[in-house]
Amino acid sequence: MFERYIRPMWAFVFRDWHLTRRYMSWVVVFVFYAIVNSATIALIGKAQDDFRLTLTLLLGVLLWSFLSAMYNEIANSISYERWEGTLEYTFMAPVSRLIHLSGVSLFAVIFSVIRTIVILVGLVLFIQVSVNGANLLGVLVVLLVASLAFMGLGLMAAILPVMSPENGAQATNIFQGILLLVSGIYYPVSVLPSWVQPLAYLSPATYALEACRKLMGINHPDSTSDKLVGAPLSSVLPELGILLLMGVVLIPLGLWVFHTAEMWAKRTGKLKRTG
């Protein structure tokens, strides 16, 4: 069990950690940029002297930062391997795709949680916003449950570089952009064109945001800029249920789609570095 499953899964965490370590200066630059970028968005609320708007933007930017970092780690894992030329070696290792992608996803979750905490601390220090009274533990639970659904989406997006060595990596960004647009990260979904709004219900980020806004107490009438009235976790059970269901459907679906793409790539010779 340990030799066949756990150790091979850990191999991907080991690899990604050492790659992150070797690229640490870039990681620091990107986190710094993420803090600055997040601050510029959250300061729009400060300028309006509206703590609800500030917190809505802050939550949106943090949640999107977490989910997109995780999605990117998974979706781009195949692109990285193509650039390095290691894809064939990974694919000929005696490791099931479930173990392979679970290892990649495990590192992605750990990395994204740490990155988000660093950004949160940076933001709170910089824009002096109070989260006193918010159910932050509940927010963390929602993020972890939502990450299951985003893993599934990441797995599906990861096939794009398998199918098209030339354009696949770029296409994963289009997919991510659509999610950002339809999920109402910084605005209510109701301001989207009516024909786009149904897509919001298909995005896990929509439900994660809804739940987190309640847990933070952003729209609670008794919340003030000094003391928020965060809801208990039990009040977001419907959103958690939907997120869990999405994860349960999207992860096996993602694995199946990935397996199908891999079989196709093995028939057409697309696993080769140059395609």
Place this chain on the structure above:
Amino acid sequence: MLTLESTKTQLAIEVSDLKKVFRKRDGLRAPLKEEWALKGVSFQVREGETYGLLGPNGSGKSTLIRILSTLLTPDGGTVRMLGHTLPEGERELRRKMGRVSVDAAFYKKLSPRENLLYAAQLYGLEPRTAEKRAMQILEQLGLESRRFGDPIEEMSRGMQQKIAIARALLINPPLLLLDEPTTGLDPKSRRDVQAFLEDLRAREGTTILLTTHDMAEAERLSHRIGFLAHGRLVAEGTANELKQKAGTESLEEAFIALTGEAFDEEELES
């Protein structure tokens, strides 16, 4: 001349009528074009044998190795290795074979130690045992231990290729697929690798399938040699048998005589 012990009679590789076609179109509306990479290749390799496949670029060598490596699905024919038929026995087979390709594919920012430990864990090996074995192989190949922590991108191609060989041997595989392992290496590194492979075969009895452009290498390392041209196995036998069959002095002349093809100058130099 290399001969194989007569006691080794089990087949390690059985390839029968193997076919592979690649289809592509030049434009959206252009019709699909078919390019046959393998047109019905058959050969067998016995346990402990080193079988050299010689062929110029585009002859189908890499396609064949990639099918045997479980990275490409054939369009016809059968492959059976170490008692496992592809694709059904793919998972078990992957545990028993190592591969070295012409491009030493690594995470270039990581050190040899990190790359090898990653590979070892992928195969379920205990990291400490794997590290010991990897360092042993690298030292045998002439790599200085003080370089084990440096990023691979700072190392020469010869050193990278030696690390690739160490990676393939971590699991002590009974079958080794070597796709032009010495192409582009300096003469010293080339000799180091060849001597190591001879030693490995003598110690472990590893079955080796080797593709190469290098006639001298094929002659030195292989018990038998197959000539591959335009996706077909044109002739096979020991180096002497092939030379006799063609009535030539050298293996290169035998290749030209039997296949009607010559290697490019560039291929021979590499």
